[in-house]
Each structure stands twice: as C-alpha cells, then as structure tokens.
Amino acid sequence: MGLMLKYVIAGLARYWLIHMDYWQIIANRVEIATPLNSWKRLIEGVYLYDNNINPYEGDSFHESPLMLIFFHFFMKKFPYILPLLFTIFDLITAHLLYKTSKSFATLFKNAQDKMKDEVNEDSKTMLLSNSRLDEAPDYVLSVYLFNPYSVLNCAGMTTTVIQNLLVAASLWSATSGHRILACAFIALATHQALYPVLLIVPIAILLADINKGCNKCSYIRTLLVFVLCWGFLIFISAFIMDGSYKYVYNTYGFILSVPDLKPNIGLFWYFFTEMFEHFRLLFVCAFQINALALYIVPLTLRFKREPVLLATVLIALSAIFRSYPCVGDVGFYLALLPMWKHLFTFMQQKFIVACAFIITSALGPTVWHLWIYSGSANANFFFGVTLSFATAQIFLITDLLFAYIKREFTLKNGTSRQIDGKPAKLVLR
Amino acid sequence: MWIRFRKILLLVSITLVYVVADDFKEEIFIKPLPPTNLYVYFQFITQNEETSFEHSHLAPRSLGEIMSRYQVDELHLTLTEGQWRHNKWGYPILDASSGAELYAWFSPSVTDVDTHWRKLSATLSGLFCASLNFIDNFNTVTPQMAMWPMGAIKVNKNVTSQLRYATLPREIVCTENLTPWKKLLPCESSHGFAALLNSRMIHNTNYHSIGVHVRKICKVEDCSEINLEIKQTVALVYDLKIINSLDWSFRKLFGQGLPGPCPLSSSSKIYVDVSSNDTFPFKLNPLPDSVVLSQRGGSDTTLAIYNIIPTNHMINIGAEYGTKDKVLVTIPPPLTFNRYVLGYGKEFGGIVTEIKNNYWAPIDIVLLENAPWWLPIQLSSLRINGEAQSKLVKSLYYSPGRSRQKPYHLELLMRLPSKSTTTITIDFEFVFLKWQEYPPDANHGFYIGSALISANLPTARNYTSLPVTGSTMDSIINASKPWYPAIFRTNGAMVSLPTPDFSMPYNVICLACTVVALAFGPLHNICTKELVLKAVGSPISLRQKIMNLFKKKQD
Structure with a gap:
C-alpha cells in the first residue's frame, strides 16, 4: 500500500511539473537538457523527418534513428500522451530498480552465507540481517522517485528518461538471469548514448554468477549476444535512414568528438572551449579514454566478486566523465547507492559531499543566470560550480569504494585497530 | 610591299572588329530622396565580344581572365557601407546587402562548383583588396528560388546548382577597395565621370556601395551571338540635412566639377530625376539638354538629361531650391520590410522578419533566410503570423546547417495578401564557440547578414531598376512590363554571443x-x-x- 502511494505521488508530481507553466524553463535548463537529450532537439528532428528533410544532414538532431521513428509515431498519432508516457517510463525505471535491488539483496544474502566462515569472530555482528537487507529496495525506490534530479529530468522530458529505463531494465534482467533481455537492453542503451557499453562487463559477470556453470562460456555467450544485438540495431537504424550510415556521425561522432560546447554539468565544455586547437584531438582522446576505457579493467579485476558494485561505480564514473552529462544521469546512479547502505558507516566524506551537492545545485543556476542573463558574471563562475560538482561526485564514488574495501578488511581481520595492543591505523600499501 | 600591305589590311580588319566589339558608356543618375537625401548613382558599362576577351582594349583584362579561368557565367560583387532605407527612400537601382556580397553563376560545364567558387572569391579578394577570401562553404548558400541570372542563359538549363551566394556583413568598405575598382575603368580616374569619385567625399556619405556586375547579353535579336557586359556601379546617398541646405551641386557633392567625358566613351550622359519638381520646385543649373517624361507601370517620371561633350572648363551641374521650408513626402513603396532579433539573455533568441505589402493586390515573394552556423535556427519553431502551418507559404526549402561547415538556409515562397503585414519568426539558440573562433573584440557582437526578398512587383511605383534587357539608363524610359522583378536585402542585425574568459586557457x-x-x-x-x-x-x-x-x- 505504502509502495503504491509512493508511485502515485511521484507520478503525479512529474505529471504536474510537465503541465506547469514553467515547464519550458525546466526543459531548457542547461543542467537538465544537453544537445544530446533535449526535448527541443527531439521535436526539431521529428519535424524535419516529417517534412522529408534528413535530420542527420544538419547539426540539430543527435538521437538514434530508432528514437526518431519511435517519437515520430507518438508525436503524429498521440501527441497528448507524451507527458504521460515519460512519467510512466520513469515510474517503470523506478520499479525496475526496486526489483533489481530486491534480487541483489537475495544475491547478497547467498554470498554472505557462503563466506560466513571466513569472517572474523568479532566482525560477525557486521553481517547483515535479513531485515536490514530488505530495507534497501525501499530506499532505492524512494531515492529514485523523489530525488529532485530524477524528478526534474523526467519533467524536462529529456531522452535520458529512456536511457535510464533501458539501463535499469538491463540491470534487472541481469540480476534475474535473463541473458538475452539484458544484452538487448544494454545494446539499446549503448545505441542511444554509447557510454552504457561499459556495463556489458558487470552484466557478463553477473550472468555468469547467476547461471552457474562454465564461466568463460557464459562471458563469451553474453558478449556475442550483445555484439549481435548492437550490430543489428546499427543496421536497423541505417535501414530506417534508407541504408545511409551518415547518422553515426551525428550520434556516436557527436558524442565522441564534442563539437557542441554548450555548457552542462560536465567537464568537457569549458575545457574544450579553452583548448588550444593544436592539442584538441589529443585531449579529446584522453578524456574519452578516461570516460570509456581507463577504469574498466582495473575495477573489474578488483571488484569481480561484486558485479553490482562494479556496475554502480561504472555508471557513476561514466555519468561524471561523459561528454554531455545531465542531472538525469546523476539521479540514476544516486538511486543505486542505497543498495550499499551498509557501507555508509565506513564512508568519511558523507557530510562534505552532501554539502557540495546542495551548494552546487543552488549555485549553478544562480551563476548561470548571472553570466547569461544579467551579464555580471562570466564563464569561470559556472565552470567553478561544475568543477566542484564533479569533484563532489568523485569524492562520493571513491569514498564508496574505500568504504567497501575497509568493510572487506574489517570482516576479515576484525574490528580492532590495534597491533599488539598498540594503536594502529588503516593505510594503503 | 605586299607584306606591308597585308599588315595594313590585317590591322584595319582587326580595328574594325574592335570598333564593333568594344563599347564603353558612362552615366550618372541623380534623384532627390525624401526627406532630405540625394541619391547619386554612377554606372560604367563596358561591352565586349566574349570570344575576343584577350584582345580587348576597353574591358579590364584582370577581370576577364578571372571570368574565363573559373568559367564564370555571371558575377555580382558589391561592397557596401550603410543601410538603404527602403520604406523612406523607395527602391535603389541595384540593391546590395551591407558589407560584402558576392554571387556568381558558373558555366554548366563546371562540375566542381565549390572549388571554383573558393578560388574565385580568393582571386577577387586580391583584386579588390576585400576580405572575400573568408568566403568558404560555411557561409555560402545556393539559393533555390530567390535568385535568377540577369544575363542571357540557355533555356532548359538547371542554373540553380551552378549558383553560389555569400555575404560578409562585417566587411568594412574604404578607399583601398575603391582604388582597385577605379583601375578597372578604361579612363581610370583621370578623365570622365570617375574623376568625381573622390574617396574623401564619397566615404562621408550615409550610404555608399560600389559594385561590379558581369553578365552575358545578347548581341543580336535571336541571341545567337553573345556579348559580355561589365557594369561597374557606385551608389551614394547624401544627407543634405547636415549641410542645412537642399541645394546641391557637383562641387558640393564631390569637391570638384566634372572635367568632361571619358574620351573612350561612346556616350556620357547625366540623368536627373526631376519628378519631384512639381511638388517641391527646384531649378537645375545649367539647364538640361532635354527633358523626357517616362511612363512606366503606372508611375510618371520626368528625367532631365545632360549629354556631356568635351569642353575646356569644369562642368558643375547643380540644383537650387526656391523655398526652403518644404520637405519631400514619402510615397510608400509597395513592399517594405524590417528585420530584428528577439529575446533577452544569451541562451535563446529569435529572428523576426516583417514584410508589409502596401499594394492593393497580393504579391508573391521569395524570402531567403541565411543564418550562419553559429546561429542555429530551428525549423520547428517557424511561425508565420504566429501560426505553425500558414496558408501563405506556397513552397518551402530548408537545408539545416552544420557547425563550422554549413550555414542554415531557409527559403519560403509566399503570397502576401493585399494591404497586410506578415511576420515571420524563427527561434535560434546561441552557440558557444571555441575561444579562438571569436573575432577580436568579441563583445562587439556578431553580424547576421540580411535576408533576401525577391519579388515580382506588380507596379513600378518607387522602382528605378533597369529592365533585364537594358543596360543603360535610357532603357527605363516607358519600359512598362507586366511585372517588375527585384531582389531586396533587409537590414542586417547583430547578436552578442556568450564569451568565455579569454585570459585563462592554462x-x-x-x-x-x-x-x-x-x-x-x-x-x-x-x-x-x-x-x-x-x-x-x-x-x-x-x-x-x-x-x-x-x-x-x-x-
């Protein structure tokens, strides 16, 4: 009953925000809408497509052709249903995350039972009871439903709503062991925004863990299904655009080469505004490798026993370092964090991070207004805010990982922080 | 002996061909404009047999070589400073957008038009000392409906694909452009009407525009032979209010009298529009050689004509007004327009083009909006009189732009209802450029070029352009036609793009x-x-x- 009430309230809030007079302002905010996901660009693309002009000929549309025909259909046939559609999509995302964390709780329980013997005697109390584990899904749901970032993202009707839905669906299918579904959803998300391609690694590990048997075969099978799905989507998209692969330049090309320098909450825009032309390519490559390839191998090796944590961290890192991030991405990974509620006690920078989130969220729109509308500030102000927002998120993620390894250490070696009765402290070596 | 005779014969025959082929005419057209302005228009026409360009002795060889090298069929280049006020002054003989404007049709045999176009603009940039070398694909459009060639073209040929059009609204026009322009004339600036073009005087005017227009014209009736016509024009608008007297004379306008015609010209004529003499009398001094009444498309124009012949004294034509307390009344032209930018802040904005049809019948127009890549317009936001789907639009062409590569190009064929104002609004989003893409003084703002409006006017009210078939001013006399084609440029606009901090890349x-x-x-x-x-x-x-x-x- 309480669950239902949450859905209804969150749904009504989103629906009301979309129908508010200030909706246009929400939909146009730089923090919410980027060139990649904004509703305005979607409309423009659909309009051009409807008028028999190839939307990929120009620079105004960066969604995949699948999204183009999907929204073309809805805008032509049932334009009035779209606000409802976005609300429902977001609620489904929330529900899928709820389901995911439920299955995760089961997975966690099983893993905990298995390693009970390795746990140090005086750390036994730290093992999670069933009731504590069952709390987490409720928190996940509440955070996704009532986090202002995700609410505003849905109210702005950005296509990140769809991306979140696809990623949530793939996580849910992976935790419940549906290989083909998981791969299909992750391929869809990758086709839309490229960065979710990272998630294939944790999903492959998850599927191998759940569907017991030959691990390597499972990895290969997952990868194969994903590549097939992705290839099929690329082909189908070209088929929609009359066999032309020119859309790739406007979707993946746009994400990778960062030609539009409109400010957003990420690190790319001002960096590449101020970049020396000579070094542009070098730094574009460096930043994209940082977002796409750099952390995947070391994190996988380190956290291969915790694929869900790996997935959370990869989603978060790609949300921080992607070329066109928006608050919708941030809201999504924040909703995953309550699954790691038991790590919060080991985190040291909770207060700093919380303050930074609140302050930057308030300061960002303020300095944006000062710069763009009143002309009394300049770009550096907004850059400073985005920089500290990114720093806060990085602190959050690294703190979470530190908390995890600290808990791992404590479970193994006990809660005592003493060597031979002398005080000692935990350090990395 | 025989050899020498043959040489003489050859010489005579060549000279005969030249006499037929080359022809140079110079003309000035003067018209008082309401309220207190004066329009002075110079045109220098050189006609040349196209096949023998390399042997011409009147046509500028430098220009001829460009034309033949890049296989240009028709070329129009204008360098303009100031804004022509259509609603006050009526229509000019040749309209030009402020800054530099260049458009050309290439020969149908040219396949790689874009390369030829870039080479052409770079060469012209050297010839006229203008920044035409900044013309590239990112500021070039191919108008689909708005422009048509002025010269003779073969029928049933797709000429649109051979056309390229570009403007540089920020271009500043000055002496360094005028001097090479004068050098193209047969008499340069030493003799003839060009001697009046004293840069000290003409760059002080409210509006000045110099131009070069090259086209092909039919030599004979059936167009089996074609001549090349090079027309060099100067349009000046003086504001007589600032000297506190409506009286004008060559001495006042140009700082000196006219030394006489160019000895190489076959005709040197000055036309003064004295139609306003009835309502606001003035006296021409010296008296004109003849006065002609021209009835064209429902409007009467009286032209006083001076035929300039060589003299040994300076000719100083002028007008003296009897009463000083009157002003000329504006007769509104059939079509007036206005363009401005909407919005506040540097995030979202809109461009509005207002077109007013003052005539009692509907007028068909083509509107060409040409937005640079840094001003991305959204076709879905196009509103005509506030409506998304307007019945006024008969045809629409849109080519979306791409950053740093292609401008946004929108063309609308519209039928404007009689006595109406049509407002065309389109939204744009401000673009954040890289720091090295901003021009010096980035906060000065960015110029948006003019929109083009091409119309077939049903009346010749306020219309002074030459008919397509004519090249000299006398062709406008009694030249009534069913409609009068014209291409107008609206005023430009400026936007201020958001700037980064230029001092801190490191x-x-x-x-x-x-x-x-x-x-x-x-x-x-x-x-x-x-x-x-x-x-x-x-x-x-x-x-x-x-x-x-x-x-x-x-x-």
Whole structure:
C-alpha cells in the first residue's frame, strides 16, 4: 500500500511539473537538457523527418534513428500522451530498480552465507540481517522517485528518461538471469548514448554468477549476444535512414568528438572551449579514454566478486566523465547507492559531499543566470560550480569504494585497530 | 610591299572588329530622396565580344581572365557601407546587402562548383583588396528560388546548382577597395565621370556601395551571338540635412566639377530625376539638354538629361531650391520590410522578419533566410503570423546547417495578401564557440547578414531598376512590363554571443585535468594497493602541536 502511494505521488508530481507553466524553463535548463537529450532537439528532428528533410544532414538532431521513428509515431498519432508516457517510463525505471535491488539483496544474502566462515569472530555482528537487507529496495525506490534530479529530468522530458529505463531494465534482467533481455537492453542503451557499453562487463559477470556453470562460456555467450544485438540495431537504424550510415556521425561522432560546447554539468565544455586547437584531438582522446576505457579493467579485476558494485561505480564514473552529462544521469546512479547502505558507516566524506551537492545545485543556476542573463558574471563562475560538482561526485564514488574495501578488511581481520595492543591505523600499501 | 600591305589590311580588319566589339558608356543618375537625401548613382558599362576577351582594349583584362579561368557565367560583387532605407527612400537601382556580397553563376560545364567558387572569391579578394577570401562553404548558400541570372542563359538549363551566394556583413568598405575598382575603368580616374569619385567625399556619405556586375547579353535579336557586359556601379546617398541646405551641386557633392567625358566613351550622359519638381520646385543649373517624361507601370517620371561633350572648363551641374521650408513626402513603396532579433539573455533568441505589402493586390515573394552556423535556427519553431502551418507559404526549402561547415538556409515562397503585414519568426539558440573562433573584440557582437526578398512587383511605383534587357539608363524610359522583378536585402542585425574568459586557457586546462586526476589517483590506489594496519606513535597533545607550530616558524 505504502509502495503504491509512493508511485502515485511521484507520478503525479512529474505529471504536474510537465503541465506547469514553467515547464519550458525546466526543459531548457542547461543542467537538465544537453544537445544530446533535449526535448527541443527531439521535436526539431521529428519535424524535419516529417517534412522529408534528413535530420542527420544538419547539426540539430543527435538521437538514434530508432528514437526518431519511435517519437515520430507518438508525436503524429498521440501527441497528448507524451507527458504521460515519460512519467510512466520513469515510474517503470523506478520499479525496475526496486526489483533489481530486491534480487541483489537475495544475491547478497547467498554470498554472505557462503563466506560466513571466513569472517572474523568479532566482525560477525557486521553481517547483515535479513531485515536490514530488505530495507534497501525501499530506499532505492524512494531515492529514485523523489530525488529532485530524477524528478526534474523526467519533467524536462529529456531522452535520458529512456536511457535510464533501458539501463535499469538491463540491470534487472541481469540480476534475474535473463541473458538475452539484458544484452538487448544494454545494446539499446549503448545505441542511444554509447557510454552504457561499459556495463556489458558487470552484466557478463553477473550472468555468469547467476547461471552457474562454465564461466568463460557464459562471458563469451553474453558478449556475442550483445555484439549481435548492437550490430543489428546499427543496421536497423541505417535501414530506417534508407541504408545511409551518415547518422553515426551525428550520434556516436557527436558524442565522441564534442563539437557542441554548450555548457552542462560536465567537464568537457569549458575545457574544450579553452583548448588550444593544436592539442584538441589529443585531449579529446584522453578524456574519452578516461570516460570509456581507463577504469574498466582495473575495477573489474578488483571488484569481480561484486558485479553490482562494479556496475554502480561504472555508471557513476561514466555519468561524471561523459561528454554531455545531465542531472538525469546523476539521479540514476544516486538511486543505486542505497543498495550499499551498509557501507555508509565506513564512508568519511558523507557530510562534505552532501554539502557540495546542495551548494552546487543552488549555485549553478544562480551563476548561470548571472553570466547569461544579467551579464555580471562570466564563464569561470559556472565552470567553478561544475568543477566542484564533479569533484563532489568523485569524492562520493571513491569514498564508496574505500568504504567497501575497509568493510572487506574489517570482516576479515576484525574490528580492532590495534597491533599488539598498540594503536594502529588503516593505510594503503 | 605586299607584306606591308597585308599588315595594313590585317590591322584595319582587326580595328574594325574592335570598333564593333568594344563599347564603353558612362552615366550618372541623380534623384532627390525624401526627406532630405540625394541619391547619386554612377554606372560604367563596358561591352565586349566574349570570344575576343584577350584582345580587348576597353574591358579590364584582370577581370576577364578571372571570368574565363573559373568559367564564370555571371558575377555580382558589391561592397557596401550603410543601410538603404527602403520604406523612406523607395527602391535603389541595384540593391546590395551591407558589407560584402558576392554571387556568381558558373558555366554548366563546371562540375566542381565549390572549388571554383573558393578560388574565385580568393582571386577577387586580391583584386579588390576585400576580405572575400573568408568566403568558404560555411557561409555560402545556393539559393533555390530567390535568385535568377540577369544575363542571357540557355533555356532548359538547371542554373540553380551552378549558383553560389555569400555575404560578409562585417566587411568594412574604404578607399583601398575603391582604388582597385577605379583601375578597372578604361579612363581610370583621370578623365570622365570617375574623376568625381573622390574617396574623401564619397566615404562621408550615409550610404555608399560600389559594385561590379558581369553578365552575358545578347548581341543580336535571336541571341545567337553573345556579348559580355561589365557594369561597374557606385551608389551614394547624401544627407543634405547636415549641410542645412537642399541645394546641391557637383562641387558640393564631390569637391570638384566634372572635367568632361571619358574620351573612350561612346556616350556620357547625366540623368536627373526631376519628378519631384512639381511638388517641391527646384531649378537645375545649367539647364538640361532635354527633358523626357517616362511612363512606366503606372508611375510618371520626368528625367532631365545632360549629354556631356568635351569642353575646356569644369562642368558643375547643380540644383537650387526656391523655398526652403518644404520637405519631400514619402510615397510608400509597395513592399517594405524590417528585420530584428528577439529575446533577452544569451541562451535563446529569435529572428523576426516583417514584410508589409502596401499594394492593393497580393504579391508573391521569395524570402531567403541565411543564418550562419553559429546561429542555429530551428525549423520547428517557424511561425508565420504566429501560426505553425500558414496558408501563405506556397513552397518551402530548408537545408539545416552544420557547425563550422554549413550555414542554415531557409527559403519560403509566399503570397502576401493585399494591404497586410506578415511576420515571420524563427527561434535560434546561441552557440558557444571555441575561444579562438571569436573575432577580436568579441563583445562587439556578431553580424547576421540580411535576408533576401525577391519579388515580382506588380507596379513600378518607387522602382528605378533597369529592365533585364537594358543596360543603360535610357532603357527605363516607358519600359512598362507586366511585372517588375527585384531582389531586396533587409537590414542586417547583430547578436552578442556568450564569451568565455579569454585570459585563462592554462588555468582551465590545469583545473579540469586536476579533477580528472582526483578520480584517477584514488581509483588507482584502490585497484593496485591493499589495506594494512600500520602502528602509529603515541598521540600528540594539543600543547605539543602548538609548540611544533612555533618550532617550524623559527626554522
């Protein structure tokens, strides 16, 4: 009953925000809408497509052709249903995350039972009871439903709503062991925004863990299904655009080469505004490798026993370092964090991070207004805010990982922080 | 003996061909404009047999070589400073957008038009000392409906694909453009009407525009032979209000009298529009050689004509007004327009083009909106009189732009209802450029070029352009036609793009990289190191800490 009430309230809030007079302002905010996901660009693309002009000929549309025909259909046939559609999509995302964390709780329980013997005697109390584990899904749901970032993202009707839905669906299918579904959803998300391609690694590990048997075969099978799905989507998209692969330049090309320098909450825009032309390519490559390839191998090796944590961290890192991030991405990974509620006690920078989130969220729109509308500030102000927002998120993620390894250490070696009765402290070596 | 005779014969025959082929005419057209302005229009027409361009003795060889080298069929270049006020002054003989404007049709045999176009603009840039070399694909459009060639073209040929059009609204026009322009004339600036073009005087005018127009014209009736016509024009608008007297004379306008015609010209004529003499009388001095009444498309024009013949004194034509307390009344032209930018802040805006049809019948127009790539317009936001789907639009062409590569290009064929104002609004989003893409003085603003409006006017009211078949001013006399084609340029506009801080590229690079490193460092540690317990020394008391602090200071 309480669950239902949450859905209804969150749904009504989103629906009301979309129908508010200030909706246009929400939909146009730089923090919410980027060139990649904004509703305005979607409309423009659909309009051009409807008028028999190839939307990929120009620079105004960066969604995949699948999204183009999907929204073309809805805008032509049932334009009035779209606000409802976005609300429902977001609620489904929330529900899928709820389901995911439920299955995760089961997975966690099983893993905990298995390693009970390795746990140090005086750390036994730290093992999670069933009731504590069952709390987490409720928190996940509440955070996704009532986090202002995700609410505003849905109210702005950005296509990140769809991306979140696809990623949530793939996580849910992976935790419940549906290989083909998981791969299909992750391929869809990758086709839309490229960065979710990272998630294939944790999903492959998850599927191998759940569907017991030959691990390597499972990895290969997952990868194969994903590549097939992705290839099929690329082909189908070209088929929609009359066999032309020119859309790739406007979707993946746009994400990778960062030609539009409109400010957003990420690190790319001002960096590449101020970049020396000579070094542009070098730094574009460096930043994209940082977002796409750099952390995947070391994190996988380190956290291969915790694929869900790996997935959370990869989603978060790609949300921080992607070329066109928006608050919708941030809201999504924040909703995953309550699954790691038991790590919060080991985190040291909770207060700093919380303050930074609140302050930057308030300061960002303020300095944006000062710069763009009143002309009394300049770009550096907004850059400073985005920089500290990114720093806060990085602190959050690294703190979470530190908390995890600290808990791992404590479970193994006990809660005592003493060597031979002398005080000692935990350090990395 | 025979050889010498043959040489003479050859010489005579060549000279005969030349006499037929080359022809140079110079003309001035003067018209008082309401309220207190004066329009002075010079045109210098050189006609040349196209096949023998290399042997011409009147047509400028430098221009001829460009035309033949890049296979240009028709070329129009204008360099303009100031804004023509259509609603006050009526229509000019040749309209031009402010700054530099260049358009050309290439020969149908040219396949790689874009390369030829870039080479053409670069060469012309050298010839006229203008920044035409900045013309590239990112500011060039191919108008689909708005422009048609003025010269003779073969029928049933698709000429649109051979057309390229570009403007540089920021171009500043000055003496350095006028001097090479004058050098193209047969008499340069030493004799003839060009002697009046004293840059000290003409760059002080409210509006000045110099132009070169090259086209093909039919030599004979059936167009089996074609001549090349090179027309060089200067349009000046003086504001007589600032000298507090409507009286004008060549001495006042140009600082000197006219020394006489160019000896190479076959005709040197000055036309003064004296139609306003009935309502606001003035006296021409000296008296004109003849006065002609021209009835064209429902409007009467009286032209006083001077035929300039060589004299040994300076000719100083002028007008003296009897009463000083009158002003000329504006007769509104059939079509007036206005363009402005909407919105506040530097995030979203809109461009509005208002077109007013003052005529009692509907007028068909083509509107060409040409937005640079840094001003991305959204076709879905196009509103005509506030409506998304307007019945006024008969046809629409849109080519979306791409950043740093292609401008946004919108063309609308519209039927404007009689006595109506049509407002065309389109939204745009401000673009954030890279710091090196901003021009010097980035906060000065960015110029948006004019929109083109091409119309077939049903009336010749306020219309002074020559008919397509004519090249000299006398062709406008009694030249009634069913409609009068014209291409107008609206006023330009300016937007102020948001700017980054130009002084801190190093700081930004360092700070952003630091944040990346903030993630890299801990993640590297987490992945490569393990947690261990390490003994620490006994805790230091607060007093000890403070003591340590002082110790450091003493060192």
